[in-house]
């Protein structure tokens with residue numbers, strides 16, 4: 001006489017909530033985004049440069065990525081592509097710092113007065129699309145860990161090729 005073979009309901013192990021508890025945090029991040037590929041070409045890291053010549057880390061995500069450097073008029077982080085000592089230059093051949101920090105970033109050099117209506121680089125990204133097809137994109141993404149955030153992100157440092165595509169002079 002079995003009094004009911006009520007086997008205990010097997011307790012399934014709960015799926016781990018998060019294998020790495022403190023490694024997933026959603027955070028607004030900036031990137032150099034390609035409108036053609038519809039993907040991030042260069043995610044910003046703390047060492048990335050803004051057009052205003054201050055680092056990404058100087059910009060406040062809580063305040064629309066406004067630059068926190070004293071007297072800097074930069075209202076929003078604007079991705080400035082660099083690689084080592086190389087950086088994108090305007091088609092007028094002048095650097096970002098010779099252009100207005102405020103959009104549309106006109107060149108301040110007397111020779112460019114009335115000619116350069118705004119910083120525009122002839123540089124072609126590693127995705128094979130021109131600089132002009134890109135924009136600074138702000139999106140929420142998983143921040144993997146604090147350590148990685150402040151680490152050099154191999155993808156974020158520079159375009160894959162260290163040889164910049166030098167515009168034909």
Ligand SMILES: [Zn+2]
Nearest residue numbers: 034037127129
């Ligand atoms: Zn592209």
Ligand SMILES: [Zn+2]
Nearest residue numbers: 052054067072
């Ligand atoms: Zn700034």
Ligand SMILES: [Zn+2]
Nearest residue numbers: 050052067074
């Ligand atoms: Zn800035």
Ligand SMILES: [Zn+2]
Nearest residue numbers: 090092107116
């Ligand atoms: Zn220019």
Ligand SMILES: [Zn+2]
Nearest residue numbers: 092094107112
């Ligand atoms: Zn110029």
Ligand SMILES: [Zn+2]
Nearest residue numbers: 034041125127
């Ligand atoms: Zn690209």
